[in-house]
Each structure stands twice: as C-alpha cells, then as structure tokens.
Amino acid sequence: MQPADAVETIQREMTVFARRARAAAGRMHPELSLVSYTLLGHLEESGGCRATDLAAHYALDKSTVSRQVTALERAGLIERRPHAQDQRVQVLHLTEAGRRILARVTESRRAAFRERLADWPAEDLSRFAAYLVRYNAGPGSGRYDHGRGT
Amino acid sequence: MQPADAVETIQREMTVFARRARAAAGRMHPELSLVSYTLLGHLEESGGCRATDLAAHYALDKSTVSRQVTALERAGLIERRPHAQDQRVQVLHLTEAGRRILARVTESRRAAFRERLADWPAEDLSRFAAYLVRYNAGPGSGRYDHGRGT
DNA sequence: CCTCCATGGTTGCATAGGCCAACGACCTGT
C-alpha cells in the first residue's frame, strides 16, 4: 500500500471505529458513557489531575470538562481535592466507587475487545497498540493541547 | 506487552484519537463535519447506497442518517434517486458539488495526516492501516455492514 | 383483491456533548 493510501485508510478506519465505539459503549454500559469512561480512565492512569489537563488531553473545551466533572462528582465517582500551592486548582481523584465502576466497565470492554481480537497473534496486538500510542503521542499532538508541554 | 494490556491500550488510544479527530475536523474544514465527511466518503466508496446501509455501517440510528442526508441534500452535496424495483428505497449519490468538496476535504485531511505521519516508515504505515482495516472488518462487524465486503 | 406483517424513511420529543463568551477567584511579575 502506498503511504498516501495508507494514511487515508488510517483516517477512515479510525473514524469508523470511533463511531461504532460510541454506539457499542452505550449498549455495553448504559451507566457510564464513553466520555465519562475515558475521563475516569485518565484519572486512574494519571493518578489525579486537573480539569484543564483532561481538556487538553482530549481536545475538549474546559466548560465541557467542567460539566462532565460536575456530573461525575455528583455521581460519586470522583472527588475534588484542593491543590496545596494553588487554590485555583482542583485536583481530581477517583473515589472508591469510581475506581470500582471503572474496573467493572474496563473489564467488560476488555472482554469485548478480546473477543474481537481473539484470533490476532499477540505480536500483532502489541504492534497495533504501539502504533496507536505512537500516533497519538506523535509530533503534532502538541497542537491540540496548549502548552501543557511535558 | 501482554495481550490484555495491548487490548486496553488499543481501546484507549483509539478513543483519544476519535476525540481529537472531531475537534481537528472542525478546525480543518468547518464546512463539512466529521459525520458528513464520513457519510460522503462512504457514498463515494460505495458508488451510491441506501440510507439504511449508511446507518448499518456506522451503527447509527436510521433517523440520524435521515437527518444527515436531508442536510447534505439541502447543501447540494448528494441527491436521492429512486430505486428501480423498490419505491421505498432512495439510492443516495454524490452530486458533482459533493464530489468536489469531498475531494478537497480529503486532500486537506490527507495533508494533515501525512504531516503527522511524516517520519513513519512506509512499512509501518501500511501495517498500521492493515491492522485498522482488519479490526473493523473483523468478526462482529458483519452485523453492521451488509456485504460490501471486498 | 384484501389483510397482515416487514422494510425504508421521516418526524416529534428528549438527552448528551460541545463550543464560545463572560465572569469570579486566584497567581505572578513588575
């Protein structure tokens, strides 16, 4: 496959995936939307972060994140902690309930993916995962988050 | 990387991509949303199909597709043609304007991706593309897509 | 031909997710 075609294929297939993922998430866990799930996941992964970080990472408006956070807090899945040095900042953390639900949903999602990817060789799986990570971390991703530069 | 971790990474990274793609699409071509773009793309690729086919392929509700189609038609990008054997069916086709816009947007998207993927070896690109195709075409996707299959 | 049910699409209604702009609170450098 020529690089140009590969590139086009990549964007198209990613899009198809994105579209289906949303619908599938709704069917799998009506309790936790794909958005909420990803936010919780990021919190777990990062071990607590600011709303602004979430916004930057997912290229969302801060107001959007603010509302999502409010909803998640109201649902008891996350909690806000003050930042020691900066009172403007709220450090978001998973609560026990949040961790539990996240784990449950992650498990069911993982099962679905695993089934879907059942006949893939382990090597292909890890290579695929690596490509995705590389893509998302790649040059240009800086354009989406505003000077959070690690 | 263990398969289970790879699987989890895949879903997470795909989601990040999906989220950013939407925002990026808005910046790149405000005239054609990501949804519209993908629908037009599918029409071009399939050489005309029914609204139901689009709904099935993207796991969207038929009402959603119906509205999108209405908007795209009003914008003059697609047209509905009667089906010879079945009057219920509208076969959707790109108009010249639709084809033109689709080509323009595809080109700008491709340029962005190309820049993003500039330093990837051609082999990795095609392998990445192949993985995505394989994933989307995998068992289970048959539920969504009726025999457009290669 | 008429009836019953399936299929393709549309429309009403409700919800979620997003963006932008304005604002209040708080930090920082001068």
Next chain:
DNA sequence: ACAGGTCGTTGGCCTATGCAACCATGGAGG
C-alpha cells in the same frame, strides 16, 4: 498595588443521536 494570565463555572445555543410513533411501499397468504 496593578496588569495580565490561568483555572474553573455558568449561561446561551447548536449539533448529533436515540427511541418511538407513523406513513408508504413491498410481499406472502388467503
């Protein structure tokens, strides 16, 4: 102290979607 930037909230508004009800058409049985 003041100016300018950052973090998060809110209000206003729009788009995308799903579900359910509904209309028109097509098909299979009587």
